[in-house]
Amino acid sequence: MRRTLAIVIGLAALSTAVWSQEVERVEVINLPEIQEIAGTVEVEGPVVQTRFVSLSEAIVPPVEPHDTMALLDLGTLDVTGFSEVVLSLGGEVKSDSFTAGVVGALLIPDQPLASKAFVEAGQLLFSFRVEAAANAGEIGPYFSSQSPPIRVGFPSYRVYLFNTTDSAAAVTVYAYLGN
Numbered sequence: 001m002r003r004t005l006a007i008v009i010g011l012a013a014l015s016t017a018v019w020s021q022e023v024e025r026v027e028v029i030n031l032p033e034i035q036e037i038a039g040t041v042e043v044e045g046p047v048v049q050t051r052f053v054s055l056s057e058a059i060v061p062p063v064e065p066h067d068t069m070a071l072l073d074l075g076t077l078d079v080t081g082f083s084e085v086v087l088s089l090g091g092e093v094k095s096d097s098f099t100a101g102v103v104g105a106l107l108i109p110d111q112p113l114a115s116k117a118f119v120e121a122g123q124l125l126f127s128f129r130v131e132a133a134a135n136a137g138e139i140g141p142y143f144s145s146q147s148p149p150i151r152v153g154f155p156s157y158r159v160y161l162f163n164t165t166d167s168a169a170a171v172t173v174y175a176y177l178g179n
Contacts, residue, residue: 053077055173059094060163065106065129068122071160074173076110080155082177087130090144091171097136101164103143104131105173109154126153130173134165143169149178 055074063070079085089105107128108118117123132145163169 048081049179051082051177053175053177055159055175057091057170057172058161060103060161060169060171062101062164062166062168063162064164065104065162066122067162068118068160071106071162074105074159074161076156077107077159077173077175078156079152079175079177083152083179084149084177085152086147086149086176086178087128088145088147088174088176089130089132089171090174091132091142091169093134093136093141093143093165093167093169095141095167098134098141098165098167100133100135100137101166102131103134103163103165103169103171104129104145104161105171106160106162107157108160110156110158111154114154115158128157134163134169 055077058072058074060072063072065071077085087105087107089103091103093103106124107130108114108124109126111126114125114127117125118127128150130145130147132143134141134143159173161171161173163171
């Protein structure tokens with residue numbers, strides 16, 4: 001009997017506290033003032049603000065950018081600690097006579113969702129693209145891209161290469177990382 005009475009009294013007290021319409025006093029305790037640093041603050045060595053990365057040259061056979069299963073996987077570009085990248089792509093078509101086309105790179109965030117959408121559905125989520133026109137009649141077998149700065153949103157990207165000419169091309173991707 002005592003146990004039942006204690007439970008009923010406890011529930012009554014709880015329901016009163018939860019459903020109370022009365023104004024209650026609340027006390028807020030602020031944290032102490034911001035602590036100031038006195039003395040000398042030193043950073044050992046130079047602070048890295050930029051980094052240049054050259055991804056290895058690769059021979060890219062003819063492959064359309066939408067053929068995700070056939071694109072050449074160049075590896076991962078790590079941009080950790082940087083907010084911007086300037087991408088450049090250059091190279092040479094390995095033939096004296098070839099049909100004009102575009103040689104380029106797709107950068108896909110190295111994250112499960114982006115990778116899955118790319119491989120399974122050919123969708124480019126959060127991706128970047130850098131490309132160069134390859135036209136034997138105008139500039140010979142050599143090509144290079146424009147290099148606009150791009151704001152990054154992920155710590156690393158997978159780099160996939162494509163080539164819409166009818167001949168293999170030697171391709172190098174360059175990345176200049178900065179803040």
